[in-house]
Structures are given as structure tokens and as C-alpha cells.
Amino acid sequence: MSQVVFLTLDSPEPPVRVDRVPQTHPAWIHPHLIESTDPVKGRQLRVSSLVPKGTCLLTDRPYAVIPVVDDPTINENLICSNPACNIRGIGLAERCQCPNGCIPDVVWCSRACKDVDSIRHEFECSWLKRYSKSIRTKRGEYEFGMLWVIVRLLATRQCELNDMAFTKESQLGLHRWKTGWEGISLLCGSPDTWSHERVRAWSNLVKKYLQNSPILPHGLSTESLLHLICQEEANSFGLYPRETGIFPIPESWPGRGEQFAAAVYPTAAMANHSCSPNIIHKPDDRGCMVFTAARDIQPGEECCIAYFDLTQHNNITSRRQHLQNSFGFICRCERCVSEKAPEQNSEWNLLPMMDIE
Numbered sequence: 001m002s003q004v005v006f007l008t009l010d011s012p013e014p015p016v017r018v019d020r021v022p023q024t025h026p027a028w029i030h031p032h033l034i035e036s037t038d039p040v041k042g043r044q045l046r047v048s049s050l051v052p053k054g055t056c057l058l059t060d061r062p063y064a065v066i067p068v069v070d071d072p073t074i075n076e077n078l079i080c081s082n083p084a085c086n087i088r089g090i091g092l093a094e095r096c097q098c099p100n101g102c103i104p105d106v107v108w109c110s111r112a113c114k115d116v117d118s119i120r121h122e123f124e125c126s127w128l129k130r131y132s133k134s135i136r137t138k139r140g141e142y143e144f145g146m147l148w149v150i151v152r153l154l155a156t157r158q159c160e161l162n163d164m165a166f167t168k169e170s171q172l173g174l175h176r177w178k179t180g181w182e183g184i185s186l187l188c189g190s191p192d193t194w195s196h197e198r199v200r201a202w203s204n205l206v207k208k209y210l211q212n213s214p215i216l217p218h219g220l221s222t223e224s225l226l227h228l229i230c231q232e233e234a235n236s237f238g239l240y241p242r243e244t245g246i247f248p249i250p251e252s253w254p255g256r257g258e259q260f261a262a263a264v265y266p267t268a269a270m271a272n273h274s275c276s277p278n279i280i281h282k283p284d285d286r287g288c289m290v291f292t293a294a295r296d297i298q299p300g301e302e303c304c305i306a307y308f309d310l311t312q313h314n315n316i317t318s319r320r321q322h323l324q325n326s327f328g329f330i331c332r333c334e335r336c337v338s339e340k341a342p343e344q345n346s347e348w349n350l351l352p353m354m355d356i357e
């Protein structure tokens with residue numbers, strides 16, 4: 001059963017028909033890509049038979065995505081807020097803005113996209129109006145972005161709860177992979193996997209900005225919200241215009257470019273990190289995450305991406321430090337295990353998993 005909503009426009013244009021909320025299913029998963037579990041790394045992606053170099057293994061739609069740009073009033077890299085579109089690169093002339101003037105980062109590429117997205121945007125609009133300025137001023141862009149991703153996750157969840165067709169398909173287990181909110185709830189990351197300081201700071205943010213209220217009517221407990229932040233921090237992707245994970249790095253490689261968005265994907269988040277990845281990843285022009293085989297991948301082999309730009313951290317000490325500080329785990333990829341930094345060897349087995357600082 002599809003939910004049909006008619007939205008009335010101010011102008012004499014015909015009403016826009018919304019058949020159902022935007023789909024959050026993975027757009028496509030290669031039939032030979034499988035999920036398994038590693039005793040140290042947790043869930044992982046593998047292939048069940050030989051996958052030749054250049055094969056596309058996954059395109060995953062974001063469950064939530066936000067733009068990340070310095071000055072949204074002039075930057076042309078903003079993405080369309082409508083999750084069914086999410087096109088990047090909206091020129092200043094063609095962008096539609098929020099009629100309530102919530103924040104300049106919220107734009108749509110057309111009036112049709114704005115209208116189709118009105119129910120979802122309504123969920124975040126009052127929250128953005130009420131809190132964005134003070135969070136940005138007092139806490140900075142990073143924490144604002146993190147909280148906005150959480151609010152967008154909750155907004156998609158709300159749409160999903162109202163969308164009978166999606167819920168029914170999920171409940172019947174029609175998908176081989178867990179999708180939608182069910183996929184998000186399976187993401188790794190909990191208060192136990194992060195440092196006490198970080199968890200305390202996030203807990204304060206939840207109490208101050210994310211509690212269930214008429215401004216943010218999600219119906220979840222503060223514990224669930226804290227857990228969601230822990231998951232988001234362990235699983236969100238930065239979106240860059242060029243590929244991440246090309247290895248060995250070609251001499252003329254310019255790097256992946258400047259970040260333009262951040263997103264959470266239910267299936268792409270299952271990929272573990274390797275400092276010599278066999279998968280390169282890159283968002284398409286609509287924010288879908290695309291995984292491509294960087295070389296031939298043998299049957300049973302794990303599929304790994306690089307969580308960071310390998311040109312920026314080229315020795316083991318720098319790579320380990322970066323992964324611990326930014327992602328909260330000690331890298332156990334084959335390259336790190338074989339290269340072990342001499343000065344860190346003695347501590348290697350003593351360090352707790354996933355504990356930052």
C-alpha cells in the first residue's frame with residue numbers, strides 16, 4: 001500500500017503528487033557480495049566468487065546526508081535536500097530555499113523537489129531554526145554537523161514509520177540485506193566503544209538538543225539517542241568528489257578533493273578499513289556510495305575500503321594515530337599487521353579495542 005499525499009502550492013501550478021516517501025533500499029548489491037563476521041573486526045563484506053577488477057560491487061543510498069561546505073550562501077557544491085534527488089552542485093540562481101528560512105545549507109534543486117520533500121523537511125525545520133545558530137556558535141561546525149545528521153536520521157525514520165509499503169516489505173524480510181532503520185539499528189558503535197569523555201560530552205548534547213519534544217517528536221529515549229550518536233560517529237562517511245582508496249597511490253594522484261557532504265549508509269557501513277584496500281569508493285552525483293573492485297578479488301576474500309585519504313598518512317605511525325583519533329579503533333589490516341611500527345610493537349596487544357585517547 002502506498003501513501004499518497006497531495007501538496008498544495010501557492011501558485012496556480014498543479015499540485016505535486018507524492019506517491020510515497022523516498023526509498024532507502026540499497027540501489028544495487030552485486031550477487032557475489034556477502035556478509036560475514038570477523039572475530040576482531042565484527043561484520044564484514046566478502047565475495048563468494050572471483051570478482052574482476054573494475055566490477056561495481058555496491059551502490060548504496062544514504063539513509064541521511066547533510067551538506068558540508070564553508071559558506072553555503074556562495075558555495076555551489078550544496079546538495080538537494082530531497083532524499084530522492086540529492087543532486088550535487090546546485091547553482092546560486094536555480095536553488096530553492098526553505099520558505100521558513102531555517103538555514104542557508106538547506107536547498108532544493110527545483111520547486112518540485114522542495115514540495116515533494118516538505119513532509120520530511122518539516123521534521124528538521126523547527127529544530128534547525130531553534131538550535132542551529134547557537135550550536136554552530138557555541139560548539140562549532142563539527143558538532144553541528146553530527147547533530148544534524150542525527151536529526152536527518154530521525155526524519156527518515158519518521159517517514160519510514162509512516163510509509164506502510166516500506167515497513168511491510170522490511171517485516172516480510174523481502175530483502176537479503178537489512179535496509180532502512182533496521183539496517184541503521186544494526187550499525188556497530190555503542191557507549192562502551194568510545195572514551196568516557198566523549199560519551200559524557202555526547203550525553204550532554206543529547207540532553208540539551210535532541211530530547212523528544214514538540215520541536216523534535218521522535219519518541220526515542222535519551223539512551224537510544226546516545227547510542228545513535230555512537231553509531232553515527234563509527235559509521236558516517238565523508239563525501240568527496242574523487243575516489244578514496246586507490247592503492248598503490250599513483251604519482252600524479254591529486255587526492256580525493258574537498259569534502260562536500262557527510263552521510264550514513266546502512267550497507268556501505270559494513271565495509272571494514274584496510275590501508276591497502278581492494279575496493280575504491282566514491283559517491284555518485286546523487287550521494288549514492290559506489291564500491292568498485294580496485295583489483296581482482298579472490299573467492300572468500302574480504303572487501304575493504306580506505307577510511308581516509310592514503311596520500312595524507314603514508315607511514316604506519318601516522319595511519320594508526322589517525323584511525324585511533326578519528327575512528328576509535330586500532331587497525332588490524334594486513335598491511336598494518338605486517339608493517340607494525342617498532343616503537344608501538346610492545347603496546348600493540350595491550351591497547352584496548354575501540355578506545356580513543
Ligand SMILES: C[S@@+](CC[C@H](N)C(=O)[O-])C[C@H]1O[C@@H](n2cnc3c(N)ncnc32)[C@H](O)[C@@H]1O
Binds near residue numbers: 043270
Ligand atoms: C564502519 S564499521 C565497519 C563494520 C563493522 N565491522 C560492523 O561490525 O558493523 C567500523 C568499525 O569496524 C571495525 N573495523 C573496521 N576496520 C577495521 C580494521 N582494519 N581493524 C580493526 N577493526 C576494524 C572497528 O570496530 C570500526 O569501528
